[in-house]
Amino acid sequence: MKRLILTIVVLSCCLFAKAQIVIDTISTEALNEVLIEQVERLADDSDEDANYNYEELLEQYIFFIDNPINLNSDDIIELLELRLISVFQCEALKKYRRYYGDFLFLEELEMVEGFDEQTLSIIAPIVYVGKDNSKDKITLSKMARYGKHQVLGRYEQILEHQQGYDPISDSALLAKPNSRYLGSPQRYQLKYTYNYRNKIRAGFVLEKDPGEMFFTDNVSDTIKALLGDKYRRGFDHIGFHLYAKDLGIVKAAALGDYQLSFGQGLTMWTGMNYGKVVTGSSVMKQGRGVAPKTSASEYSYMRGAAVTLGGGPFRGTVFYSNRMVDANITVTDTLDEAEYISSLQETGYHRTIGEILDSRAIRQQVVGGHLSFAVSHFEVGYTLHHTWLSAALLLNPSNYNQYYFQGRQLTNQGIDFKYVKGKFAFFGEGAMCFNTDSTALIQAEGLSRFAGLIGMSVKPAGYLNFTLAYRDYGKAYQNLFSNAFGEGSRNQGQRGMYLGVEVAPAPYWNIQAYADLFKFTWLTSQVYAPSWGHDYYLRLSHSFNRRTTAYLQIRSKTKMKNSTDGFVFSRYPIFYTKNSVRFNINYSVRDFHFCNKAEYAHYRNEDGSNSHGFFICQDVAYKPENKPFSLSFRYALFDTDDYDSRVYAYENDVLYSFSVPALYGKGMRMYLLGKWQIINNLTLYARIGSTIYRDRDEIGSGLTLIEGNHKTDLKVELVWKL
Amino acid sequence: MKKPLLLITLIVLSFNLFAHDFINPIGGRAAAMGGCSVASRGLWAMQNNPAGMAYLDKFSLGLYYENRWFLPETAYKSAALAVPVKFGCLGLSFNQFGSSKYSENKFGLAYAKDFGPYLQIGLQLDYLLINNGENYGKQSAVTFELGLQSQVTEKLRLGTYIFNPVSFKLKQTLNQEKLPIVFRFGLAYQFTKDFVGQCEIEKNTEREGVSLRGGLEYEAFKNFYLRAGLQTNPGLLTFGLGYEIRFVRIDVAAQLHQVLGASIQIGMIFSIGK
Numbered sequence: 001m002k003r004l005i006l007t008i009v010v011l012s013c014c015l016f017a018k019a020q021i022v023i024d025t026i027s028t029e030a031l032n033e034v035l036i037e038q039v040e041r042l043a044d045d046s047d048e049d050a051n052y053n054y055e056e057l058l059e060q061y062i063f064f065i066d067n068p069i070n071l072n073s074d075d076i077i078e079l080l081e082l083r084l085i086s087v088f089q090c091e092a093l094k095k096y097r098r099y100y101g102d103f104l105f106l107e108e109l110e111m112v113e114g115f116d117e118q119t120l121s122i123i124a125p126i127v128y129v130g131k132d133n134s135k136d137k138i139t140l141s142k143m144a145r146y147g148k149h150q151v152l153g154r155y156e157q158i159l160e161h162q163q164g165y166d167p168i169s170d171s172a173l174l175a176k177p178n179s180r181y182l183g184s185p186q187r188y189q190l191k192y193t194y195n196y197r198n199k200i201r202a203g204f205v206l207e208k209d210p211g212e213m214f215f216t217d218n219v220s221d222t223i224k225a226l227l228g229d230k231y232r233r234g235f236d237h238i239g240f241h242l243y244a245k246d247l248g249i250v251k252a253a254a255l256g257d258y259q260l261s262f263g264q265g266l267t268m269w270t271g272m273n274y275g276k277v278v279t280g281s282s283v284m285k286q287g288r289g290v291a292p293k294t295s296a297s298e299y300s301y302m303r304g305a306a307v308t309l310g311g312g313p314f315r316g317t318v319f320y321s322n323r324m325v326d327a328n329i330t331v332t333d334t335l336d337e338a339e340y341i342s343s344l345q346e347t348g349y350h351r352t353i354g355e356i357l358d359s360r361a362i363r364q365q366v367v368g369g370h371l372s373f374a375v376s377h378f379e380v381g382y383t384l385h386h387t388w389l390s391a392a393l394l395l396n397p398s399n400y401n402q403y404y405f406q407g408r409q410l411t412n413q414g415i416d417f418k419y420v421k422g423k424f425a426f427f428g429e430g431a432m433c434f435n436t437d438s439t440a441l442i443q444a445e446g447l448s449r450f451a452g453l454i455g456m457s458v459k460p461a462g463y464l465n466f467t468l469a470y471r472d473y474g475k476a477y478q479n480l481f482s483n484a485f486g487e488g489s490r491n492q493g494q495r496g497m498y499l500g501v502e503v504a505p506a507p508y509w510n511i512q513a514y515a516d517l518f519k520f521t522w523l524t525s526q527v528y529a530p531s532w533g534h535d536y537y538l539r540l541s542h543s544f545n546r547r548t549t550a551y552l553q554i555r556s557k558t559k560m561k562n563s564t565d566g567f568v569f570s571r572y573p574i575f576y577t578k579n580s581v582r583f584n585i586n587y588s589v590r591d592f593h594f595c596n597k598a599e600y601a602h603y604r605n606e607d608g609s610n611s612h613g614f615f616i617c618q619d620v621a622y623k624p625e626n627k628p629f630s631l632s633f634r635y636a637l638f639d640t641d642d643y644d645s646r647v648y649a650y651e652n653d654v655l656y657s658f659s660v661p662a663l664y665g666k667g668m669r670m671y672l673l674g675k676w677q678i679i680n681n682l683t684l685y686a687r688i689g690s691t692i693y694r695d696r697d698e699i700g701s702g703l704t705l706i707e708g709n710h711k712t713d714l715k716v717e718l719v720w721k722l
Numbered sequence: 723m724k725k726p727l728l729l730i731t732l733i734v735l736s737f738n739l740f741a742h743d744f745i746n747p748i749g750g751r752a753a754a755m756g757g758c759s760v761a762s763r764g765l766w767a768m769q770n771n772p773a774g775m776a777y778l779d780k781f782s783l784g785l786y787y788e789n790r791w792f793l794p795e796t797a798y799k800s801a802a803l804a805v806p807v808k809f810g811c812l813g814l815s816f817n818q819f820g821s822s823k824y825s826e827n828k829f830g831l832a833y834a835k836d837f838g839p840y841l842q843i844g845l846q847l848d849y850l851l852i853n854n855g856e857n858y859g860k861q862s863a864v865t866f867e868l869g870l871q872s873q874v875t876e877k878l879r880l881g882t883y884i885f886n887p888v889s890f891k892l893k894q895t896l897n898q899e900k901l902p903i904v905f906r907f908g909l910a911y912q913f914t915k916d917f918v919g920q921c922e923i924e925k926n927t928e929r930e931g932v933s934l935r936g937g938l939e940y941e942a943f944k945n946f947y948l949r950a951g952l953q954t955n956p957g958l959l960t961f962g963l964g965y966e967i968r969f970v971r972i973d974v975a976a977q978l979h980q981v982l983g984a985s986i987q988i989g990m991i992f993s994i995g996k
Contacts (some may be wrong), residue, residue, distance in 0.1 A: 307760060524726070526922075548874040576893060583923075585909075587874045589840040594872065595908045598923050600932070614932050616905050617924045618882045637905050638926050666927065668903065692889070694900065694927060 028065060029593070030121040033586070034084065036059055036650040043277050043648040044555070044580075053294045055657040057290050062656055063294075064126040066721075067148070067198050071109070072102040075198065081286040083274055084123050087425045088459045088589045089114045103129045108113060108359035114462060118510065118543070138199065138247065143549035146194040152656065154189040157210070157713040164703030166350075177226075181211030181703060182219050188235075189296055197246070204240035206615040207296040211351030211703075223353065230356050235515060236346065239303075242413075243292035251315060252290040252308040257301055260319060260481075262370045262415025264429035264453050266473075267383040268489060269483035271373075276485070276498070278537070283455050283469045283485045283498060284418070284427045289370070290317060292643025300483075302366065312415040315500045317370040319385075324360035326350075329391065339391035344480075350624030351701075363390040366481070377421040383431075384413040394439065402522035403447060403493065405478035407437025412479050419510035425516075428454035433478045447624040450472030452489055453484055463504040466550040471496050472541035475522045486518075487535065489560075491521040513538045519685055529573050531560035550585040563607060574606035580643070594617035603644040615647040615663060628677035635670050638663040654717040668707075685717040728796020731961075740863045743815065744828045744850060744927075745752035745867075745885045745904045746941060748786055748800050750989030755937025756951025761881035762911035765991050768802050768813040771786020771869035771883040771906070772844025778811045778832035779803050782996035788986040794819045806995075810835035812977055816847070827851040834869075844869040851903070852892070865890040881922075882907040902928035908935070916941035931955050949975070962987075969993050 069075045071093070080090045092113040097103070106129050109115050164181040173180055187210050188622035193203035196433050208214050215233055224231050239276045241256040259271040264285050271293065276283075290306045306319035326345035341362060350359045368385025392408045395401050410691030430452045435442075442449075455469030463702035471486060475493045482491040484496070519532040534557070545620060560573040582599040602614040617636030624630070632652050640646055648665035652673050653659050663669060671689035678684055690712045693699065699706040742798040747768030752759035759770035767774025781804070786892035793853030802815040813832035818825055827850070834844035845868055852861045867921045885904040892899045908922020917940050924933040937951030937960070947964035975987040 304927075453931075459914065544875050544878055549879070585880065587872055587880060588873055592837070592841065594870070594880075596880070598932075600909070612931065614925060616907070617906070617933070618884070618907065620870075635884065635905075637903060637927060639925065639927065641933075670926075694889075 011442055028125045028587075029586075030118070031065075031084075031123070031125055031419055033063065034122055037656060038083070038274065040397075040648055040650050041652075043662075044285040047070075047377055050067050051217040052659070055297055055656065056656055059295050060272070060658055061126075066150075067127050067195055068128045070130045070132060071127050072097070072130065073508065076127075077286060078288075079127070081288055085119060086459075086465060087284060087286075087420055087457060087466070087614070088423075088628075089119065091420055097153070098142050102132065105129060113390055114459075115358070133197075135706075138196070140322070143196045143200060147200070150191075150193045150195075151722075152189070152193075152717065153192040154187075154654065154657070154715065156187045156657075156713065157185055158706075158711055159712040160699075160706045160708060162700070162703065162707040170220050173223065173254075173353075174226075178355075179703070180390055181351040182223070182353065182356070183208070183211050183213040183217055183351060184212075188214070188680055193294060193297070195706075201243040201244050201245075201292050201294075202241065202609070203294060204238070205294065205296045206235040207237040207298075209234050209237075209349055209351065211349070213350075213356075214343060215489070226353065227356055230359060236350050237298050239293070239296070241292040241294060243290075248258075250307065250310050251310040252304045252306070252317075254292060256291050257293040257303050258306055258319075259291045259293045259301055260306065260317075260370075261285075261291070261383050261444065262287070262289065262317075262383045263287060264427060265484040266416070266429040266431040266451055266482055267412050267414030267479065268368065268370070268481050270302060271483075273483045273489075276514060276537070279285075282423060284457060284466055285499065287379065289315075298721055299346040300481075304366075313372075313373050313375050315372045317372070319366070319368055321364070321366040322694075323364055325362060325364045326355075326358050327361040327391070327393075328358050330394070331621070339396045341389075341391045342396055344393065354510055361391075362647075364388070372510060377419055379418045380569075382409075382413070382418045383416070383615065385481070386411045399528070400515040400525050403476045403478075403522060405435065407435055409667060410435050410478060410480065412481075419672070421458045425457040426454075427456070428452070429481070431477070431479070433476075435478055440709075442476045444624075447476040447640060449476050449478075450474045451477040451479075451482070453485075465502045467498070467500040469498040471498075487516065493520055494520060495519045495526075501713060508543045510541045511539070512541075513561035522656060526562055527560055527573050528571055531573050532718060533575070534555070544587075547585040547589075548585070553580075553582045553584070555580050555676070576606065577604045578602070579604075580647075591624040593621040594622060595621075597649065599647050599649070600635075601640065601645045601647055603642075611641035613645030613647050614638065617649065619652075619671075621652075630675045631672070632673045635668070636663075637668050639666045641663045654687050654715050655683070655719055657715065657717070658714075659689070663691070665693055666695040667691060681721040683719045683721075685715070685719070687713075688713045689713045744819075744826055744848075744869050745902070746788075746798065746819075746871060746986075746987075747832075748802075748817070749817075750786070750947065750962060750987050751947075751964060752948035752972065753788065753940070753987035753989075754951060754960050754964070754975035755920055755939060755956065756935040756953040756960050757924075758910075758922050758935045758937040758951060759893050760906040760908045760922045761879045763871075763922060765802055765993075766843070766989070767869075768804060768815050768830070768834075768846065769800065769817065771871065771881050771991070772813070772832045772834050772867065773842040773869035773871040773881065774834075774844065775804055775811050775813060775832070775885075776836040776842035776844060776871075778834075779806050780993040781805060782991055782993045784989065784991040786987070786989040788985060788987040791979070791982045791986070792986070794846070795820070795823070804832075804911045813846075823855045825853045827853065840872055842871045844871075850892075857943070859897075861892045863890050864894045865901060865948075877912045878915050879910045880907070885929075892965060900928075902926050929955070 026045045043293045061423050069078055079085045085427045086574045097111045109120055128383035147170045167183055168180050168594045188208045189458040191205045195201050239257045242251045261269045290308050293301045303320035304321035308317040327341040328343045330340050330342040345358050348357050359550045366385055370383045372381035375486055387410045389408050394406060395406055411434040414429055416429035419426045420685040431448045452472040457467040459465045473491045473494045478491050484491050486494055498516045500514035514537050516535040521530055536556045539551055543549040558575055558577040560575055562571040565571045584597045597617050599615040603611045615638045617634055623634035638647055646662045648660050648662055651659045652672055669691045673687040677683045690710055693709045697709055699711050731945045745830060747757040748769040749841045763774040765784045784802045786800040790796040798819045803921055804811055804813045811834045815830040817828040820826055829849045829858045830846045832846035835841050847866050865886040869887040871881040873879045883906045884900050889903055890901050904926045906922055906924040910920045912918050919938050921936040926979040930983040933955045935953045939949045943949050943994040945966040958979055960975060960977045964973040970994055971991045973989045977985045
């Protein structure tokens with residue numbers, strides 16, 4: 001009976017067009033906005049050392065656009081992981097399904113508690129309503145017939161000549177080995193992926209970065225001899241993955257490249273970290289467990305095998321990874337055959353002699369497991385893993401890095417929990433490390449090898465949601481795969497308190513804000529004393545109507561760095577603050593989409609120096625319905641006093657790619673992006689972007705120096721879907 | 723005598739800082755509303771954002787005079803003629819800043835088109851001429867300006883305008899001096915039938931920082947308007963009145979600068995047609 005009434009209600013809603021909202025807006029615009037917001041904030045944060053992996057983030061979103069999530073399956077948890085819905089919305093979805101059975105229409109989402117128009121327009125393009133067929137049998141013939149194949153080829157290049165590609169004589173190169181790139185300035189990527197109902201996935205990726213050697217190169221024999229067995233031809237990076245999910249008791253299995261994410265990321269979390277998110281469940285993370293690694297990124301991933309088995313409330317994962325990683329070898333002691341490395345390289349670039357000699361220098365092996373127990377509202381998990389390096393890591397001694405990981409072996413373990421019921425969600429993780437090679441200093445001083453994160457989200461009313469989190473990462477907490485919430489990318493020697501709020505004070509208005517107060521309990525690089533700071537964020541957004549949305553965003557971040565005293569020993573930490581205000585408005589007129597953005601950035605040092613930056617732009621996109629092509633264009637002006645007051649602005653790009661250039665100096669930035677669906681399943685993307693400076697005659701420095709006032713980048717991509 | 727000379731020198735110097743002044747917002751209404759003009763409609767839109775003249779349905783002629791700080795040497799004169807045609811609206815414009823000793827002249831040919839109620843696009847081709855008095859010759863340049871307006875809701879109108887988007891240079895100058903690029907965007911919000919608020923942001927590549935503007939207009943009686951506004955960088959407070967009688971509209975404005983004093987702007991528009 002309930003079902004019948006519901007159906008009538010839904011149908012009548014459809015008739016009275018209110019529920020048409022969902023149908024109307026199955027465009028990816030709203031989703032795109034969320035993505036842009038995330039990428040821009042991550043870029044803003046990346047001033048430290050964090051190598052954020054935007055490409056992976058993009059891949060996840062785009063993957064679900066092509067392979068939507070069934071609202072009637074357990075995959076809805078992916079929406080939570082993508083930060084598109086909050087933990088409360090996820091619970092409400094499950095509750096709705098328990099009471100009313102499976103979804104019949106997408107429009108029913110509007111009746112689920114906490115699903116407003118905004119959420120609907122965001123998730124609409126990546127969900128669908130279907131029978132939960134996750135229990136269906138998988139046969140090879142079905143896999144062959146219904147599997148989706150995708151082949152992607154991409155070329156990109158900076159068109160201006162860069163100094164690193166200048167011709168050079170062997171003797172000059174030998175004298176300064178890192179003064180030239182050995183390869184050509186193009187980037188090539190070739191990727192193949194196969195997907196059968198998100199359950200069976202496979203693929204490979206080949207990549208050559210700009211400056212890396214390819215099938216042809218002009219490297220002389222002397223240089224070849226110098227490089228020895230590091231001299232390779234062809235693609236520099238080769239990766240592959242095989243992945244299966246939900247096959248009886250095998251909940252997930254991966255072979256090749258994969259990502260691991262458990263608990264709150266304090267013990268094991270490779271790949272993407274979302275930073276300080278405000279939307280949805282805020283700080284609380286939802287690990288994906290074992291997931292395939294499909295992007296071409298060359299760091300922070302596992303290569304080997306992993307399997308997750310599940311039965312009843314239990315789930316267990318074991319994994320093993322064995323891969324060569326880039327490292328800087330410093331000492332090779334021929335007597336006892338001991339090798340030492342001074343650092344692990346994470347850029348993935350192998351362009352100069354130095355970089356090539358560092359490439360795949362040592363073997364990294366990781367073995368470990370995760371065990372979890374989940375009942376209706378509660379989940380607890382335990383993670384344990386051990387890492388071996390084939391050569392001992394011996395950092396260049398410095399005060400700030402004396403408690404960092406050194407040696408050959410490291411063991412980590414952690415316990416995580418989650419409790420979500422009604423208006424409350426509690427989460428946390430505690431972890432510790434054992435380093436048998438640990439320096440005597442750490443033991444003698446009795447420094448903390450523990451790290452902990454605890455938090456809660458509360459939703460006292462439908463329009464209000466706030467999150468409180470506290471973290472304390474010990475001075476000597478060492479972990480090579482930790483990627484938990486925090487300031488900067490290192491989960492070590494940090495304490496902090498976070499409060500985030502999301503309020504919808506009136507229809508069509510939304511406020512997101514957070515404050516994060518943090519303290520580094522030990523020195524960090526370029527800060528010669530324990531330091532502290534804060535990060536405030538406020539975003540006020542409003543939709544005037546379905547086609548017009550605007551937001552105002554204010555951010556203020558204060559941290560410490562060394563004063564610029566000429567004499568090293570008399571430097572001391574001073575505060576610096578970066579404030580930024582941004583206004584953004586999006587509107588569309590039939591097939592045209594427009595966007596205006598204006599940003600002001602202000603950078604202030606405690607010693608009194610100041611700098612300012614401005615950015616202003618107009619975007620025009622033409623996306624005709626029922627036509628096989630679309631175009632987008634940007635025109636932007638920027639004017640900043642220096643690099644500190646730089647502005648980041650997300651730019652639309654070819655599929656699966658991203659660009660968030662840091663703009664500084666004075667000049668203009670333009671790009672034109674075209675998409676053309678040549679035939680049904682073959683799409684061509686091309687993009688040309690140009691930055692023209694008004695205040696300089698040469699751009700960049702060192703190997704990337706360009707003589708002239710303009711820098712042009714070109715990308716061409718072909719995507720073939722079967 | 724010395725004092726005014728000094729003042730003029732100072733002002734001319736400050737103008738050099740401001741670089742060229744081809745793209746000052748024109749019209750008594752814009753002047754009274756802190757310079758807000760990018761989301762405005764009407765004849766003067768031809769000079770401020772050509773998209774705004776797309777909907778003009780009357781043959782219109784406008785004359786504008788601005789006397790900056792009561793100095794004849796810094797007078798700003800402008801004239802515009804709009805001719806609605808079947809395929810949009812055509813316009814001719816002329817601006818002059820300065821005196822016989824130094825003047826900046828702009829000649830424009832404008833065209834704007836209405837793409838339904840939501841979107842208007844405008845374009846103006848410009849010929850610029852700088853006259854440096856008897857002994858120092860002339861410099862000229864050709865460029866264009868582009869504008870866009872969109873009535874996104876009944877109450878909200880958005881506008882964007884770019885002058886010289888591809889950065890043309892002034893010919894006959896020593897080092898091929900660049901013309902400024904000017905980028906504005908802003909909105910007009912119709913709070914009630916008789917009350918309008920506007921705000922906009924402007925970036926001029928030859929000036930430090932950006933300029934923010936805000937303005938209000940209240941129709942106190944039928945066809946009688948009271949206006950006020952504010953602009954930053956340079957900081958100005960502005961006030962004005964407007965009155966419309968049959969085919970003539972007169973707009974008067976005053977702008978106050980805390981150091982340089984007051985400027986007066988007067989604009990008249992004659993419209994003939996339906």
